[in-house]
Amino acid sequence: MQAIYLDHAATTKLKPEALSKMLPYFTEVYGNANSQHAFGREAMAAVDDARDFIASAIGAKPSEIYFTSGGTEADNWALKGMVRAAAKKGKHFIISAIEHPAMIESAKALEKEGYECTYLPVLSDGTVNLQALKDSIRPDTTFIGVMLANNEIGTIQPVAEIVNIAKEYRIPVFTDAVQAVPAMRIDVKQLGVSAMAFSSHKFGGPKGVGVLYLKTGTPIAKMMTGGHQERTQRGGTTNVTGIVGMAEALRITLQEMDANNAKIASLRDYFVARVKAEIPEVIYNGSEQNRVPSNANFTFRYIEGESILFRLDLAGIAVSSGSACSSGSLEPSHVLLAIGLREGDAHGTIRFSFGAENTKEEVDYVVDTLKQNVQMLREMSPLYHK
Numbered sequence: 001m002q003a004i005y006l007d008h009a010a011t012t013k014l015k016p017e018a019l020s021k022m023l024p025y026f027t028e029v030y031g032n033a034n035s036q037h038a039f040g041r042e043a044m045a046a047v048d049d050a051r052d053f054i055a056s057a058i059g060a061k062p063s064e065i066y067f068t069s070g071g072t073e074a075d076n077w078a079l080k081g082m083v084r085a086a087a088k089k090g091k092h093f094i095i096s097a098i099e100h101p102a103m104i105e106s107a108k109a110l111e112k113e114g115y116e117c118t119y120l121p122v123l124s125d126g127t128v129n130l131q132a133l134k135d136s137i138r139p140d141t142t143f144i145g146v147m148l149a150n151n152e153i154g155t156i157q158p159v160a161e162i163v164n165i166a167k168e169y170r171i172p173v174f175t176d177a178v179q180a181v182p183a184m185r186i187d188v189k190q191l192g193v194s195a196m197a198f199s200s201h202k203f204g205g206p207k208g209v210g211v212l213y214l215k216t217g218t219p220i221a222k223m224m225t226g227g228h229q230e231r232t233q234r235g236g237t238t239n240v241t242g243i244v245g246m247a248e249a250l251r252i253t254l255q256e257m258d259a260n261n262a263k264i265a266s267l268r269d270y271f272v273a274r275v276k277a278e279i280p281e282v283i284y285n286g287s288e289q290n291r292v293p294s295n296a297n298f299t300f301r302y303i304e305g306e307s308i309l310f311r312l313d314l315a316g317i318a319v320s321s322g323s324a325c326s327s328g329s330l331e332p333s334h335v336l337l338a339i340g341l342r343e344g345d346a347h348g349t350i351r352f353s354f355g356a357e358n359t360k361e362e363v364d365y366v367v368d369t370l371k372q373n374v375q376m377l378r379e380m381s382p383l384y385h386k
């Protein structure tokens, strides 16, 4: 049976170059990076090199890079840390309604502490409503968080425009760039954000490591208390192997980005064109233009996404229904509801996320399998026959 992986937004395979860079730090250079002896110094030198490279890759200073356990921690830290640090100025903050659960759940936790959150509505293509943003800003607003690219529908947000609006009111903007880093070159100075999160395993690095970029002078409360690591801001023994692997994966990602994006976008576009032409009653969710090249998100009306996922899995095809991080719950996705899908349609939605190793033959097999199964499931669905 074929094994076809179309779930690159959930996670990616470790790049071989990242693995080879990591290996010696498991077995030979295993010192604690904070130890003062040669073992430790050698480990710290590798972490410093990784920090320098990552900083230069996003137009930041090395002192603005904080290593975390991934996107979830970086999102939690930015939102809770920046909002709490500004509590004297005000207790209101704004995030988009389609943020990752790492943001939405952190916002809810802050609401329980007495903070107030405005969840910004989005247009039907998933773009944040800028007028609603302007209308939501208040004298006590201390934080705006809008993701650079959405994990379910792939929509890219006008973050630089959001920063321009926020600047007038001197409100810091944070962006979750977890899905954006694999797809685009980012310069934090050009983007103008005060903070940004990303995660290694989305671009061929190891799991469990990520970055919070924090512009010099941005007030933030600590999330993790402990040792002196990460300039006392984030205690915990440094994840040397993870950091080294992440930096190498980022280096390769940037090196291959143009060629890979062109290839991935053409596979995705071919897939989208075939699905639209050959499967009736589908909705293509997200923006046609402002979208990461890897993402295609379709609603197959009258049937359950879970049933499609299960049948594709039996045929050796890995996809996701809604967000990978929230699948397992049968709640309709908050992102799909926010773009205006009806609850029933939201349930019939599948995310396909392509990678550079996918082929046209695989796409043909996926569309053929999808066609057969969608038809079969619809024939069994009472909704379809109404």
Ligand code: PLP
Pocket: 009, 010, 069, 070, 071, 072, 073, 075, 100, 102, 147, 149, 150, 151, 176, 178, 179, 199, 200, 208, 209, 210, 324, 325
């Ligand atoms: N933010 C977005 C947009 C994501 O897609 C994800 C993971 O799916 C995360 C945050 C969480 O990142 P991590 O898996 O590194 O915790």
